[in-house]
Amino acid sequence: xxxxxxxxxxxxxxxxxxxxxxxxxxxxxxxxxxxxxxxxxxxxxxxxxxxxxxxxxxxxxxxxxxxxxxxxxxxxxxxxxxxxxxxxxxxxxxxxxxxxxxxxxxxxxxxxxxxxxxxxxxxxxxxxxxxxx
Numbered sequence: 001x002x003x004x005x006x007x008x009x010x011x012x013x014x015x016x017x018x019x020x021x022x023x024x025x026x027x028x029x030x031x032x033x034x035x036x037x038x039x040x041x042x043x044x045x046x047x048x049x050x051x052x053x054x055x056x057x058x059x060x061x062x063x064x065x066x067x068x069x070x071x072x073x074x075x076x077x078x079x080x081x082x083x084x085x086x087x088x089x090x091x092x093x094x095x096x097x098x099x100x101x102x103x104x105x106x107x108x109x110x111x112x113x114x115x116x117x118x119x120x121x122x123x124x125x126x127x128x129x130x131x132x133x
Contacts, residue, residue, distance in 0.1 A: 050090060051080060052120065055105055057094035073105065077112035087115035095122050 054062045061068045068076050081087055089109050093102040106117060 049086075050088070051077075052090040052092060053105060053109070055091070055093040055097060055102055057096045059097070059101060061105065070105075070108070074108045074112045077109050077114065081113040087113060088118060089114045089116070090118040090120050092120035092125065 052064060054065075056062075059070075061070060061073060063073075063076065063080075077089070091102060091106060091109075093105075106114075109117070
């Protein structure tokens, strides 16, 4: 008794031909959208009315280069932010500071009426040409 075997070679040939046809049609159907992007604008100077607090590695504080002690920080900031519409404060802390030291300063600022914080990293300061503290 002879066993019937199915010859799969023609099936593989058909499969490969179908694969080639599928790949060819997919690559031909890809469409792109032409877009014209505006030219990049030079980086604008930040507005001079921004408030930035710097926390040095020895935990000295300065608000816009004016030295402030930690006990008077909240009242100092409250005097500034009571009259301002923009309640944003930028915080630049030394990289060696523990996380809690920066959070302590941010907590005092939040109590003084600051609603938004921006973090300034040492990399951002180097890119701007400012000496990191």
